Amino acid sequence: MGTLGAGFSMSLDGFIAGPDDDTQHVFAWMFQGDRDIQVTIGDEDLDLKLTEEGEGQREGMAQALGAILSGRRMFEVARAWGGKHPLDVPVVVLTHHPPQEWLDRANSPFVFVTDGLESAVAKAKEIAGGKNVGVGGADITRQCLKAGLLDEIGIDLVPVLLGRGVRLFEDLGIEPVMLEVLGVTPDTGVTHLRYRVVKP
Template sequence: MKVTANMSMSLDGFVNHPTDGVDTLFGWYSRGEVVTETVGDQGWEFKTDAHEAEGLEDAKSSLGAILYGRRSFEAAGGWNGLHPLGVPVVVLTHRIPEGWPREGSSVHFVTEGGISAAIAEGRELGGGQTVVIGSADLTQQALNEGLLDELTVDLVAAMLGEGTRFFDNLKGAPYELEQTSVRPGNGVTHLGYRVVKR
């Protein structure tokens, strides 16, 4: 069972912007004609080109759980309790937010044990499928602790100039990566890497 990190990232290395948030980076999810089904009542819909839709379906079929930090949880409004990809979500946080956990929600919280405990919870909830990290900070923690197997980056044709960098605070650098895939998209290039273990 793999642990993978995935983020949409600007050409200058940012995964969000102080005022734009992720709007520019997530634009590629709505530039096509092929709809990838989502769940829940958030009104989110993925409309990409055919190749990107195929990639999303492949990712969905192997996805067991997604890990996020508290900031991502808050920014997404807790996904109204149900992530659009329909898989369990593990949120690593110091304190469980007021009003959570909620009945019927697929959002779970880990407050002790750090990134390794969050990954273990994701593995248990994901039933042997891939655990995906969707947070820059958690990705950095997983890399630093030798827990990350793969990286996938949706490299967006934009430069944000400021924001949160995907690859700050790497204590064990340099990290060696083996490129596993390159797929062009609509204003985005999808890159895959295997993390070479030391």
Template sequence: MGKLLYSVTMSLDGFIAGPGGDMSWLTEHLGPNPMVDDLIGRIGALLVGNRTFGGDDPYKGVEEREGKAFGGGWEGPQFVLTHHPRPASADITFVDDLAEAVTAAKAAAGDKYVNVLGADVARQCLAAGLLDEILTLVAPVLLGDGVRLFDHPGGSNVKLEQLSVSHVPHAVNIWHRVVR
């Protein structure tokens, strides 16, 4: 079965979204990235937080990319973790239990990655010992406020093993494995 991967773009000061979940900052930092292009082909399913699913879109206003995973670069089954499930649609299933969502997403992904989207879902997966890897694209910008990559008041020490680092003009890609 595939691995659970949290992939995210983050500002240099540790924010993945601006205040109120604003994703407009990200638009100018999206661009060709061979690591992301390769990853998209290795994703079998998405596990998405409800706020991320219904939130701000960095491709807002770009007709052919708005509202689509990876700006339209990926299609497939999505599992949205929410306290208020709704009826499923063609590729979107709403689930109210983390373990159930992960199990269903992994089954749908087969031997490919389940890509986690959303800081809170990633934090929950990490706390439950379910997250396998983290890919962070660090963008050259300081946001100063917003949604943190990993916010756990009171803290916890999560050990990571660096798997790779690569650079593109608009980001530094850092891939880690979660050490258990």
């Protein structure tokens, strides 16, 4: 059975994006290596430059991934990834109002769930078929954490202090959540941290 895990690039002071959803600083490490990796977002190609460690992290995650669970805000900010997520897996979007333009589109990789978080998680796991489900978006990650549904957290910690922007773990409003360290991998411009969420 796959895990439900969230993974983010994050500044040292806890931001996954700066003001206006600017991600240039938290994603800078993806362009500092010597290995050329091409990813496709919609119809556009993006050339990454990863280190050996970064490539290994990405490949391991991509091979184990069967679906993504996204919040509506993430879906909008990413502009629906141009119609195709760069990891090329189906995306389940939790929303109150599914966008009609995607509902009517043939061969859409997006599934819209309107009846709550647990239903969206169940749908994503069904689509993943035993592989992992990745959670995309700060708000839906916090929802999964509060509901006790999140199994793992991956943080690509970037040595920068953004000072303001979008925080990942803001206002959780829950008892302390204990995490077990699964891995710490130093890399150029980033440290890859992996945790298991310890559940009661």
